[in-house]
Amino acid sequence: MKNIVLLTDFSENSQNAINYALEFFKNDTCQFYVMHVHKMGSYTMDDLMLAPDQNVYDSIVKKPKKRLNEIIQNLENIKKTNHKFETIVDFDDFTDAINQIVVSKKIDFVVLGSNGVTGAKEVLFGSNTLNVIRKVNCKTLVVPKQYIYQPIKGAVLALDSSDDVTDIIVSQLKSFMITHPFLLNVLRINPHQNKTEYTFYDHSYLEKIPHRYYTINDVPTHYAINSFIQIKNIGMSILFINKEGFFERLFSSSAKTKISNSLKTPLLIFHNKI
The missing domain is CATH 3.40.50.620 (HUPs)
Incomplete structure (x- = not known):
């Protein structure tokens, strides 16, 4: 229960x-x-x-x-x-x-x-x-305000260049998707064309759960997420919270105004700790 x-x-x-x-x-x-x-x-x-x-x-x-x-x-x-x-x-x-x-x-x-x-x-x-x-x-x-429930066919897990995929993340996602199955889209965002080695490590962890993997470079984070949600008909956004992680940067005062009128899907927050 x-x-x-x-x-x-x-x-x-x-x-x-x-x-x-x-x-x-x-x-x-x-x-x-x-x-x-x-x-x-x-x-x-x-x-x-x-x-x-x-x-x-x-x-x-x-x-x-x-x-x-x-x-x-x-x-x-x-x-x-x-x-x-x-x-x-x-x-x-x-x-x-x-x-x-x-x-x-x-x-x-x-x-x-x-x-x-x-x-x-x-x-x-x-x-x-x-x-x-x-x-x-x-x-x-x-x-979100006035959002009406509809079955979730796809969700996006957004990661930026400072976020690690860990066993904790994978375990929480697997558990959640057992009772709420959907197509998981993983979006790795490199807003300044940063060359990272995360793709290899992402796949080594994420192979344990069904997903589709995307990377996008040289695009501001809020544009990347909002555009992806619209193009892929996403019904839920997923973020993992670290002490000084993606969420703190995404929802800083400078970014908040830019995305406030365009993020229209429910947001599911996991914490990257037990």
Whole structure:
């Protein structure tokens, strides 16, 4: 059984990500945890004084708990028989709260939308999404705003000249593709015509899983990925996170604006560590 956190800030975007997850994992037996994390400082004195006969914790979680229960009620009407739901409210630091649940509930995936309530068009990922990707050591599925589920026929694993394919990467991909089979396209990007020896090592590791392998030189990373997604009819992008890796460069402030309006597929994040 898969244990999956569905993060929500009660926005349309987070609800859309939840809907996507239910379809994506429809054939899996899943325990879903619909989770809301709120900063303690966002609660007013009125919130704390609404029910003087309750303790502080009950006063704080009352409103979000009610909204989570409403989400669950709606999901119960459309759920698969192999899906179960629980709610979680926390008012800890955002990523700390998620990391605690990942450990305590043995979470396999964290699912969230790319933007939150603000929905700023120029921002690809909100700060909470970026923090989850960087600081939560768990497979993470990020669903773009208004993206409607469709079966994935092909996915792209993008690598640049500083990324190594490792046994950890191959193991995680193989495990994922057992229950979610698709055509894996590996795109090795050398944006400045760097001569690397990675191709040989890539093939030695990747021969363990079905894939197609492509290299592209002297093309900016964001152009390479976005063009490949359109040409190959890609339904999901895959990245592996290192401490100072591809993701940090790809989503730096200079690159973020360039790709924000063109990356339209869900993004699956793996971490290159156990």
